[in-house]
Amino acid sequence: MMLDRNLKVLLVGAEVVPFAKTGGLADVMGSLPKALTAMGNDARIVLPRYQGIDDLTTVADFPVKMGNRMETCIVRQANVEAKLPEGGTKNVPVYFIDSYHYFDREGIYCHFDDAERFAFFDAAVLEMLKRISFQPDVIHCNDWQSGMIPFLLQERYSPQDSFYNRISTIFTVHNLLYQGNYDPDFMRVLGIGSEYFSPNSLEFYGQVSFMKAGLVYGDVINTVSKRYAQEIQTSEYGLGFEGLLRKRSQDLHGIVNGINYHEFNPETDPRIFRAYNSRSIQDKYENKFSLQKEMDLPVRDVPVIGLVSRLVDQKGLDIIAEMVDEMLQEDIQFVVLGEGDRYYEEMFAGIRDRYPHKIGLYLGYNGILAQRIYAGADMFLMPSKFEPCGLGQLISLRYGTVPIVRATGGLADTIVDYNMETNSGNGFSFEPYDSAVLLETVKRALRLYRDYPERWRGLVVSGMENDFSWNRSAAEYLELYDLAISKHARGCRIA
CATH class of the missing domain: 3.40.50.2000 (Glycogen Phosphorylase B;)
Known part of the structure; x- marks a missing residue:
C-alpha cells in the first residue's frame, strides 16, 4: 500500500550522475531521488566527494574515529539546480562526504585502502545526520560501499543515541558480483569487536564483507529485478550468499530500475541526428x-x-x-x-x-x-x-x-x-x-x-x-520504504 504521509529518505551510494559514474548505480542514484521528490517526499543524496567535483558549499565538519586516530570529515552541498537530471519542479539536496586523506585522489575505486575509505564514508554519513538536522525515515543504501551503514546503525549508533532509533534501512544489491570483502584486520580501524567476526554477522569465508553487512543488518533487502532476486538465491548466481538470501527471502524484493524519460527521449535528444516519436x-x-x-x-x-x-x-x-x-x-x-x-x-x-x-x-x-x-x-x-x-x-x-x-x-x-x-x-x-x-x-x-x-x-x-520511467519504479520503492519502516518498528531481525 502507498503511504498516507510524505517520507524523508536519504539515498547513499558511491556514484551519482552527473558527479561520478562507472555503471548503472550512478543512473539510479541520479534519477530515483528526483522521482521521489516529485511525488512530494523529502529525498536527499549523499556520496563521497571525489577529485574534480566542484561548485560546493561547506555545511559541516567534524571528526570521525578511525582506529587510534581521528579523521576530519567535511560535509559539502552541491549547487544542484542545473546538475541533476531534469524533470520535476524541486531540487534534490546532494551532500558530499569530503576527506583529504581518503577521497582527494584520482579514481573512484581500486585503491589499496578502499575498505578504510568506505568505512569512513559509512560512519561519516551517520555522523552527518545530526549536523545537518536531518532525521530520515529511511536510509536507502546501495551496493557494498554503503553496506556497513545498517550494521553501524543497529550496533553502534542506535544503542547510544535515541536520535537513530527510529531510522530504518533498505539495502539494494545492484550487482552481487562486487562484494567489498577485506582482511579481518580491517575491523580494528572501524572499532568493530571480534564478536562480530562470525558467520551470523560480518564474516564471509574468512573475510569481513561490506555486502554481507548490508544483507544481514538491512531491515529490507532488494535488488533491481524480480528475476534477479530469485536467481541470487541459487548456487549458480548467489556467489556464496545464496544461503543467507534464502534465509532472508521474506525480506528480499525486486524492483526493476527505470530510465530518465527526460534524458532518453528521441523527440528532444540533441545527441541524435533527427528527432522522432512513435508517430513519426x-x-x-x-x-x-x-x-x-x-x-x-x-x-x-x-x-x-x-x-x-x-x-x-x-x-x-x-x-x-x-x-x-x-x-x-x-x-x-x-x-x-x-x-x-x-x-x-x-x-x-x-x-x-x-x-x-x-x-x-x-x-x-x-x-x-x-x-x-x-x-x-x-x-x-x-x-x-x-x-x-x-x-x-x-x-x-x-x-x-x-x-x-x-x-x-x-x-x-x-x-x-x-x-x-x-x-x-x-x-x-x-x-x-x-x-x-x-x-x-x-x-x-x-x-x-x-x-x-x-x-x-x-x-x-x-x-x-x-512505460519504464522512474515514476513507476519510485512508486514501488515507496511501498518498500513503508515495509522497512514497519519492520523496523516491530524490531524484526534475522536469527
Whole structure:
C-alpha cells in the first residue's frame, strides 16, 4: 500500500550522475531521488566527494574515529539546480562526504585502502545526520560501499543515541558480483569487536564483507529485478550468499530500475541526428543512414544490429564470438561500442578487419555515439550471462530499437519474447546460454523485419510506448520504504 504521509529518505551510494559514474548505480542514484521528490517526499543524496567535483558549499565538519586516530570529515552541498537530471519542479539536496586523506585522489575505486575509505564514508554519513538536522525515515543504501551503514546503525549508533532509533534501512544489491570483502584486520580501524567476526554477522569465508553487512543488518533487502532476486538465491548466481538470501527471502524484493524519460527521449535528444516519436517512426531511418555514415559503413536500407556494452564476460560476448561469423553471413550491419577486457577489444577489432563493410567499431566510451546507436540501429543485442537489471534494453525500447536479449535477471522481467501467432511481445529473448540459440533468435528477428514489415513497425511502436520511467519504479520503492519502516518498528531481525 502507498503511504498516507510524505517520507524523508536519504539515498547513499558511491556514484551519482552527473558527479561520478562507472555503471548503472550512478543512473539510479541520479534519477530515483528526483522521482521521489516529485511525488512530494523529502529525498536527499549523499556520496563521497571525489577529485574534480566542484561548485560546493561547506555545511559541516567534524571528526570521525578511525582506529587510534581521528579523521576530519567535511560535509559539502552541491549547487544542484542545473546538475541533476531534469524533470520535476524541486531540487534534490546532494551532500558530499569530503576527506583529504581518503577521497582527494584520482579514481573512484581500486585503491589499496578502499575498505578504510568506505568505512569512513559509512560512519561519516551517520555522523552527518545530526549536523545537518536531518532525521530520515529511511536510509536507502546501495551496493557494498554503503553496506556497513545498517550494521553501524543497529550496533553502534542506535544503542547510544535515541536520535537513530527510529531510522530504518533498505539495502539494494545492484550487482552481487562486487562484494567489498577485506582482511579481518580491517575491523580494528572501524572499532568493530571480534564478536562480530562470525558467520551470523560480518564474516564471509574468512573475510569481513561490506555486502554481507548490508544483507544481514538491512531491515529490507532488494535488488533491481524480480528475476534477479530469485536467481541470487541459487548456487549458480548467489556467489556464496545464496544461503543467507534464502534465509532472508521474506525480506528480499525486486524492483526493476527505470530510465530518465527526460534524458532518453528521441523527440528532444540533441545527441541524435533527427528527432522522432512513435508517430513519426519513419524519421528513425535518417538516424540509421547518418549512423552508417559516421561508422564508415555503406549507406543502405539493411538491418543494423547495435551493441553498446562493457566488453566483459558477463555481457555474453563469448557466445557472440562463437556465432558472429555466421551472423555476418546475413545481409546486415553490426555496430559495436564498448571498452573492457583486452581480449574482447582485440576480438572485435579482428572481426572488423574481416568484415570492414559490415561492422562499425568504436573502442572506448562515447556517450553521444551510444545515443546515436540506440536511435539508429534496428535491433539491440544484449545476450548477458547474467544481468541484475540492465538499462540498455530499456533505452533501446524508448528509441524504437528492438531488443534481442537472454532471459535472465532484469532482461527477463522487461522483455517479452515476440510471439508470431498472437503478434505480441516487445522484443526477442532466449534462455539457454548457447550461441546456436542466440543465432536462431537473431534470425527470427531478421525474418520478422524482412518478411513482415507492418508487424515489425507495430513491434517498434509498441515498444516505444512501454512505460519504464522512474515514476513507476519510485512508486514501488515507496511501498518498500513503508515495509522497512514497519519492520523496523516491530524490531524484526534475522536469527
